[in-house]
Amino acid sequence: MWFSSFLDTTSLIAKGAISIITNYLQIEKSIFGNSDDSKIRSSSIIGGHLFANTNILEISDSVFEGGYAKKGGAIYFSAFGNSHFLINRCRILSNQASFSESQSRGGGFYIEN
Numbered sequence: 001m002w003f004s005s006f007l008d009t010t011s012l013i014a015k016g017a018i019s020i021i022t023n024y025l026q027i028e029k030s031i032f033g034n035s036d037d038s039k040i041r042s043s044s045i046i047g048g049h050l051f052a053n054t055n056i057l058e059i060s061d062s063v064f065e066g067g068y069a070k071k072g073g074a075i076y077f078s079a080f081g082n083s084h085f086l087i088n089r090c091r092i093l094s095n096q097a098s099f100s101e102s103q104s105r106g107g108g109f110y111i112e113n
Contacts, residue, residue, distance in 0.1 A: 004030040019051040027059045032074070034066035045069040046110075047076030048095060055081050060088040064108075067095040072110035079113040 032049035048067025057077050064074035073095030092108040
């Protein structure tokens, strides 16, 4: 996915802007952002902007801003197999993981293997 924008997306019961299960995901020069802090925030959400259940995840030259989730305020990476995760020249700004202090994980990103 290249040169894409996902702005002010909301999901009440699932994941953020993108939820994908695949072997390989590459994101380049893309923007994920929420500008309205008053949006409904669901405590069941994982991956405020991106939920990726993949073997290989590569993200470059992209911005993730204003994401909110219980796990992975911006990105939730659920790895399987011999996984590879690369973030290169990205800005991950003002994202938040919140539900309760004992259950929130990864304001910017969360990796589960």
